[in-house]
Amino acid sequence: MQALWETFLDQRGTLLTKLVEHLQLSLIALLLALLIAIPLGIWAQNHDRFAGFLLQVTGILQTIPSLALLGLLIPIVGIGTAPSIIALVVYALLPIFQNTYTGLHEIDPAYKEAEEAFGMSKPQRLVKVELPLAMPVILGGVRTAAVLIIGTATLAALVGGGGLGDIIMRGINLNDPTLTLLGALASALLAILFSWFISMFSKWRWQVSVAVLGALVLGFGGYATYQAVAPKPETIVVAGKLGSEPEILINMYKDLIEQADANVNVELKPNFGQTSFLYSALKSDKIDIYPEFTGTVVSSLLKPSKKQAAQIAEGQDPYPIAESLLNKQDLSLGKPMAYNNTYAVVVKKAWAEQNGITKISDLTKLSTPLKAGFDVEFNAREDGYKGIQSKYGVSFTVNTLDSSMRYQALNRGQVQVTDGYSTDSQIRQYHLLALEDDRKLFPVYQGAPLMRTQFAKDHPKLTAALNQLGGKISEADMQEMNYEVNVQGKSASAVAKTYLTKHGLLKEAR
Amino acid sequence: MTKDVLRFEHVVKQFEGTTAVKDLNLTIGDGELFVLVGASGSGKTTTLKMINRLIEPTDGNIYFNDKRLIDTNLRDLRWNIGYVLQQIALFPNMTVAQNIALIPQMKHWSKEQIRETVDEMLTAVDLEPKQYRDRMPAELSGGEQQRVGICRALATKPPMVLMDEPFSALDPISRTSLQDMVLRLHKKMKTTIVFVTHDMNEAMRLGDRIAVMREGVLQQVATPEEIAANPASNFVSDFFASAAPEVLDTPLIELRRFADRSTEAGEAQEGDPLRAILTPLGEGKSVTVACQQGNFKVNATQVMAFLADVAKD
Structure with missing residues (x-):
């Protein structure tokens, strides 16, 4: 309990950011699902055969495992929030559609006869009588959907969609159960709160509910529009693999880039995913830079020729080989740092x-x-x-x-x-x-910034700034910095800044 | 009788092979309280629902003010024909006032006019507007609900109102008082009312004219007196006869206006049927009836006066 409280105090900034991300993701998905499923449920009233078909389809969609769905979506819409939102919407469709349909379908036929006999038009019948009468059932579906979405949204972290899943994933990767617990608790709490909020909806008069919903849509829509329209500096996305070491490195990249070009805004995505995931994200323009190891390039990302493979086996530095292989993929590797993580x-x-x-x-x-x-x-x-x-x-x-x-x-x-x-x-x-590997048995894994060649050409200042790290950071330095983050619990950004300042790479007062 | 407002000409309605209404010819006069009576399956409700086109006839024509129904704009037709349902069906999400204001609102009446109408209608059905306006239907008794149901149908003072067994789900006391209310409203507003019931008693009590139906065939159309005097068939006379004993089921409260006030403790309840006190009356005793509006004491002579009054109707 004590540990959990300390982790909470320690991580509250991150927690809040992730919570907002999570909420945004969930709300957008929920609103989209509402916009699709409710009209569909209304329309299906007069199309009984189609309604049965739709119930089947939404039911089948729901049985696809969420992880598989995310995996299937990546080749189509890439990574990030898009596949996450699509997957969440898909899951939310069934409960909302089903409840809208049944809620409307089960209205006492006497009311329908009355509406008809009073000469009410279809929209009048729907707005004045049928939707308000079906509202408790519809809201029940929305509630189920919301709880489902908030729980499933933790998986968005796997495809770079952010949210509380990031905290959970980081806890798993750092082997820090309290961090995992913190993320899970926050997600559960959010689901409970949301469910309560929606149950309040059914107690309000429906006009109030619609107003609140409208305000939410406008709020988020407005925020999104503002973000889209507002002029802002160029944003460069720097991502890192799982763990403290890449997180320290990308914080260094951020400091160096922002020092070199004040008009650039760097967005960090720490603990973004596994190697192959980052690699495809870089190739598909989702991220701009991530630190990669020379050894990884030649052993798992790309296939060196037989001759090259033999050279590497003999203990030759794999950097030039990695560089030439990457160039063929229109990628460039910056200067490698000193330490060999092998x-x-x-x-x-x-x-x-x-x-x-x-x-x-x-x-x-x-x-x-x-x-x-x-x-x-x-x-x-x-x-x-x-x-x-x-x-x-x-x-x-x-x-x-x-x-x-x-x-x-x-x-x-x-x-x-x-x-x-x-x-x-x-x-x-x-x-x-x-101990020093004096006969060069172990393969060399030197870290260097990986980016698209076109990006490097377009941003010579940034490439130069990152190359300042070339030949810097010894194994002992890296051990010390990992120790400060993993054991002493310092923030990766503080550790990165201290190193850069100490080694004269970052001017102190900016 | 004045001019006809509604005319059925050779109207037939078939539902998937079975014939609900067979070659119906019927005219209903302006301002009439016209009762369609029959057992279930007689086609009376089908006939009623063909008037506001909830059901379309299979064959034949229905004329409303000499215009064929199918040539009339459906919405205008329905706004001109009030409708009271057996299930009452006040919209549970709306207050009493909102329910009554439904059609006036669709007709874009002014707020002021709507408010006045709501209060006027509630007063007309003996519900205190201040007390009832803002209540929800679920807070009302069945009888109160149907009063509001009638307000809703009459709010725009349509030339015609259809009532589909409106009181069959109510208790005997509410039923009697609502029947009185319909008679009163009809006298006052001169609206043409087409009233469906399976209860011959109710038909005899309310109808200016009564149409007796059986298995989709019209048996007789006549005033209650004519039906009583000259039933057109054995069926009609049996149906009429079946209604007669029901006078013994009249709740005692109906006797109040013939009886004397009393402060003694009640020996019978206001809702008890007349037959329950026949024995003591036969013995020449008078019976005190407990009543919310004040207890009353009734003797055999007064009961005879009541029966005479019923017979006069």
């Missing part, structure tokens, strides 16, 4: 100093085999433990461990060596040392 053999710093060890090859000096705790995958990989044995001639007594356990095991002295990533914050946290 596999690392990690030991305790004190122990290393005692034994005079700094490189992996130094381990051959030791007479008794060390106890090692490796993750299953690392243990089996050619560029993992197998490579250590062949390239360095070093063997350990290996226990395989789950990756989440290895640092604790090392810290408690249960093992003497473990595998990790060279910029992990735990290296700093537990006073560990990543």
Whole structure:
């Protein structure tokens, strides 16, 4: 409970932004669903066969798993809010349509006979009598739809639609259950509030309800129009993968870009998604820049030629290969930073100093085999433990461990060596040392800003600004910054700013 | 009788093979209170609903003021023919005043005129406007609801009003007082009323003329006196006879105007039927009836006076 309260205080700014995003997404979807489903429900009154058909169709749409629906929508409408809203609307259609249809259908025929006998026109019948009589049933459907939408809207985070799902996803990625809980609670609370608000609707006179609804539509419509019409500086969208490290990097990008060009507004999308997702977002113009690793480009995004693959295997720097492959895709990779975020053999710093060890090859000096705790995958990989044995001639007594356990095991002295990533914050946290890979066994994963070639050409100032980071930031720097964000709970933007200022990349008083 | 407002000529109505109305020929005079009476399935309601075209005839013609109904603008026709339903069907989302104002509003009357009409109509049906105007239908008793239903039909003073078994769902006391009210309103407003009922008693009580229907065929059209004196067929005489004993079901309150006021405790209730007190009356005793408007004491002579009055109707 205490932890939850602290997380809440800590994240309240983000929470509010995400809450507003979530509300916006949900309201827009709900309004669109209302605009489609209510007229359809009214129209279906006199078209019984079509009504049955529509009920079937909306029912089938509802059975599509939300995740699958989002996935299916991406190739058609891309990522971001569009697929999220479409998916939400699709889900909301059934309850609203069904209740509008039944609500109107089940009105006592005596009232319909009276309307007819009094010579009321169709619109008069609908507005004066039938809709008000069906209103409680219709609102019941709207309520179901709203609760459904608010819950499902958390999935929008998966396709870059924002909302409270972002907080939940970040909690999962940072392995911070309180953050996940915070996002989930906020979403649940919002659903309850909304449901209450709609139930109030049925207690008001329907004219009041329509007025409130109208005000909401006007408010959001006006806000959206204002946003569309209001003159604003060019917005550049910078996104990052999951975790603290990309978030720190994109905050640096933002600072550097805004320093270089005051007319540019940078919008950050931290924890935007997995690699392939960011890559397609960049290619389809949804985002403009994201930090990518050279190793990732040559190993999973693009396929190097046999010759290139051999060069990489021999330990050559993959940067030029990555760059030339990307250029063929009309993409450009900026200058890489210094640190190499790759596999690392990690030991305790004190122990290393005692034994005079700094490189992996130094381990051959030791007479008794060390106890090692490796993750299953690392243990089996050619560029993992197998490579250590062949390239360095070093063997350990290996226990395989789950990756989440290895640092604790090392810290408690249960093992003497473990595998990790060279910029992990735990290296700093537990006073560990990543040994130098002096025979170049591990593939090189250097980070650099990736953007469309056309974008780079159009924004030479920005490219130059980002290239200032080329050759900067060592592994130790990155470990320290990850530690500050993950363990000390500092904000990524503050950590980024401190680094840039300290290294003279950002002039202090702007 | 004055001129005809409504004329049925060889009207036939068939529903999917069954014939509801067979070759109906009928004229209804201006200002008449015309009652269509018959058992269920006799075609009386179908006949009524053909007048405001809720049901279209299969064959034949209906003339309203010598103009064929199908040549009349449907909306104008319906605005000129008031309608009172058996289910009452006051719109539950509107107040009493809004219900009554429905057609005046569609006709774009001024607010002032509408307000006046609402109050005038409520007063005419013995509902205090101040007290009833802003109530919702659900807050009213069945009898009160149907009074408002009649106000709604009469608000624009249409030349003709159709009433489809309007009192069949009400308790005997409300039914009797509403029947009185219809007679009073009819006398005052001179509106032509076509009234459907299955209750021969009600028909005899209300009708200037009565049309008896059976299985879609008109049996007899005549004044109540003529029907009583010369029933056209055995069916009509049986139907008429079946109604007669119902005088014994008259609620005691009907006797009030023939009786004496009393401060004694009631031995019978105002809603009890006349037959319940026949025994003590036969023994020459008088009976005190508990009544909201003040208890009264009735003896055999006074009951005979009441019966004589009924017979005169």
